[in-house]
Amino acid sequence: MIELQGLEKRYGDRYAVRDLNLVFPEGELTALLGPSGCGKTTTLRMINRLIEPGAGRVLLGGRDTRELRPEELRRGIGYVIQQVGLFPHLTVAGNVATVPELLGWDRRRTARRVDELLDLVGLDPEQYRAKKPAQLSGGQAQRVGVARALAADPPVLLMDEPFGALDPLARDRLQTAFRAIQRRLKKTVVLVTHDIDEALRLGDRVALMNAGTLAQFGPPDELIHRPASPFVGQFLGEDAALRQLAGRTAAEFARPGDPAGLPAVEATLDARRALGVLLREGTDALAVTRGNEVLGVLRWQDLRTRRGQP
């Protein structure tokens, strides 16, 4: 669990972050969302002390981060950034092994861990471990970045726009892969994004920031259905995908597919509500029913791309 207490950072007489109080629950992914310049990155970097807070404190598992030694902090927190920051002269394996080597693991243990992690992020170790970063696509490089951050099995993962630089297809794939990884590993993840879609899709909870302060904190469907202020409603409402779902029904998005095991929603349910159900259930698809009849399967992907038939 990460707890921010009265966290603050000022540049000159301007607040980048102001009196921020927030608890990131253990084992959950919290998306830190908000418009450009609202203080997301500053907040994230105060957690791993790349930026020293001007006031307030950060508790990690109940301990003030100021009391932790830098090595402890580095071991306990994985960090993934947008432009990956892989070391160009090292191989993929060398990059993933950075922290284990810092921690003095022996070679066999490190090599085993590297292969295990490459597998986890969907890269065949045989094929990729000896490659250099320049030989990878953006998506592959980002996978290596995720593997590297997970190398020492830190309980906490901080991610700053990790999928931001990828093309939409690669981003979608990596988001899906990461969601599966997160379900398995149950890390405490803080993910900075300005992409509403990404926050709603990946976040167990969303912390929406505005001008250095917290505008709302809650599960995605709560922000959608019970915005705490006009700012929240407006910020989420600006998302074209969400706006276009208004007034449409689940039935319009039902396509052929296997409904077995999927949570069911009624055909007449408002599409935004259906999105809420998807997010709450943490699934990619729902069975759309009318009475006892199954009309088809509604997929997350279709809601996003508004592919439903009007």
Ligand SMILES: Nc1ncnc2c1ncn2[C@@H]1O[C@H](COP(=O)(O)OP(=O)(O)OP(=O)(O)O)[C@@H](O)[C@H]1O
């Ligand atoms: N080193 C710095 N010196 C002065 N001002 C800064 C510095 N770093 C950040 N700021 C200011 O603090 C505010 C918050 O910046 P921050 O990078 O945390 O925002 P953000 O929400 O992550 O934005 P973005 O999504 O554009 O990256 C901004 O107004 C920014 O201009």
